[in-house]
Amino acid sequence: MTVDTSSADDSTVGAGAETLAVAAAVAAGESVLSRRFGSAITLVAPEDLAGSGPATVVRARVASSPFALPRTLVIKHYPDPPEPGRPDPFAQEAVSYQLFTALAPEDRMCPELLAHDGRYRVLVIEDLGGVPTLHDKLHARDARGAERALLSWARSLGRLHASTASREPDFNALLRRLGGPVKNEDAPLPAVCAQLPGLLEELLDVETPEPVQRRVMEVAERAGAPSYRAFSPVDLSPDNNLVTSGGVRFLDFERGRVRSTLMDAAYLRLPFASNADALALPPGMSEAMIAAWRAEVVSVWPGLADEEALAEHLMDGQLLLLWIITWEILPELDLDRHATPISREAALVTWWRELAKHSLRARLTDISEHATRVAAALGARLGPHADLAFYPAFR
Numbered sequence: 036m037t038v039d040t041s042s043a044d045d046s047t048v049g050a051g052a053e054t055l056a057v058a059a060a061v062a063a064g065e066s067v068l069s070r071r072f073g074s075a076i077t078l079v080a081p082e083d084l085a086g087s088g089p090a091t092v093v094r095a096r097v098a099s100s101p102f103a104l105p106r107t108l109v110i111k112h113y114p115d116p117p118e119p120g121r122p123d124p125f126a127q128e129a130v131s132y133q134l135f136t137a138l139a140p141e142d143r144m145c146p147e148l149l150a151h152d153g154r155y156r157v158l159v160i161e162d163l164g165g166v167p168t169l170h171d172k173l174h175a176r177d178a179r180g181a182e183r184a185l186l187s188w189a190r191s192l193g194r195l196h197a198s199t200a201s202r203e204p205d206f207n208a209l210l211r212r213l214g215g216p217v218k219n220e221d222a223p224l225p226a227v228c229a230q231l232p233g234l235l236e237e238l239l240d241v242e243t244p245e246p247v248q249r250r251v252m253e254v255a256e257r258a259g260a261p262s263y264r265a266f267s268p269v270d271l272s273p274d275n276n277l278v279t280s281g282g283v284r285f286l287d288f289e290r291g292r293v294r295s296t297l298m299d300a301a302y303l304r305l306p307f308a309s310n311a312d313a314l315a316l317p318p319g320m321s322e323a324m325i326a327a328w329r330a331e332v333v334s335v336w337p338g339l340a341d342e343e344a345l346a347e348h349l350m351d352g353q354l355l356l357l358w359i360i361t362w363e364i365l366p367e368l369d370l371d372r373h374a375t376p377i378s379r380e381a382a383l384v385t386w387w388r389e390l391a392k393h394s395l396r397a398r399l400t401d402i403s404e405h406a407t408r409v410a411a412a413l414g415a416r417l418g419p420h421a422d423l424a425f426y427p428a429f430r
Contacts, residue, residue, distance in 0.1 A: 056091040057081050060112035063157035064095065068104075071150040076100045078108070088289050089113055089124055094162055105162060108149065113156040123214070124289035125156045130209040131288030132160060134202060134266060142198040144191050145285045153213050163277050163284060170273035173314075173426040181428035182320065184278045189303060189324035191276075191283040193331025196296050199266035200335045203293040206266065224255040224355070231362045238365060239412040246401045251358055254351045258295045263336060263348065267294050271302050272310045296332070301352030303328055304393065305386050308360050313382050315423040325349065350397050357386050361409075378423060384413045385423040 061081050068076040078095040086092035090111045097104050117123035132148035146161035167175075172184040199206075228251050232243035268275065269290035277284045303324045307313045329339055339345045361383060368380050387410035395403040414421040424430070 053083060057083050057093050059114060060091040060093045060110045061095055063112050063155040064110035064159050067150045067152040067155055067157050068159055072102050074101050089115060107162040109160050109162045111158045126210060126213040127291050128288040129158055129213055130206060131291035133209050134206055138198055144195040163279055166277050166279050168274045169276040169278055172278055173273055173428050175428055178428050185320060185324055186327045188276055188283040189327040190331055192299060193328040196265040197332050197335045203264055206293050224258050225252055227362055228252060228255045228358050231358050234365055235409060241408050241412050243405060244401055247405045251354060254355045258355060263296045264293055265296050267299050271307060273307055297348055297352035298356060300349055301356035304349060304353045305356055308356055311379055314378060314426045315385060317429045346397060350393060353390060353393060357390055380417055381421050381423040384410050384421040
């Protein structure tokens, strides 16, 4: 029988493709669970969770199983092979979950991995239920609730770092076992940072003094050093964090790897800077988050109990992250238009102003003066709407 689909609209075709993707994910999940437990396991009532990455993400109910499995599970199925020469998101995520599942439950800052299979490119993980995300909390009208969620996120990030501070060899060994490449992804950072001065001069007419460039290059080189390294989800967007009764739990490890914590710690001063919809937090919130994070990591890195050492660590991370973010998005901004700027543009102004403020406190005069000039040049192009708005919870 031939089915004529020539009159089907795009939405129908898209819905059909989604249905097939969900069915394939459920079949892969049943297969890996059955092999894992040695008996047939049937999953029903699949719900497409609409993941934003390359995986099909499905919640399904366990209809029949001779084992004491949870009532519902989450399946992540990566149907496509990895791009040649690129990190494999399936391998990165599978190894990340393996790393945490091997830890004690109290140190597990994510759902438990129940089964996975490299041939089918599928993971089955614990379902934490329909709890709100950090994004939900920041966009609700409850300032106290948002504050509690942010502090919980900072504590969970610290516990994640503390529990994985010595696990880089384990992570790399697991990654090799799944066929994923093990390479230093911090290596390109100096090359990236070397390109920003040219962009700032070309697009903003702001020169970067040699001492500033030298300091940034030194920080970029230190990012690959063995000190202060721990696991990072890398993608720290608010919608990848579930606010549970036991604290914030991290999701989506498609880019997860071990790296310098100065990159993650920078998000405490530039909250969610890699997120295109990042907005501002109220005064004092970042400082409270830093204190919550430090309380969790100081037992592993006692040097951070020293205020000067902590300040230097945070300054390095803030400087490096802002240079990378600016390098990524500055060429894409339409700085000559006169319409109200999107939050991404206003965020750059705010973050460069924050860098000027913190570097002045650290007596890094060259960096502070340069950051002030960059912020002023951006602000002049963007006009009176250059201030970054607060998250709705704090308006």
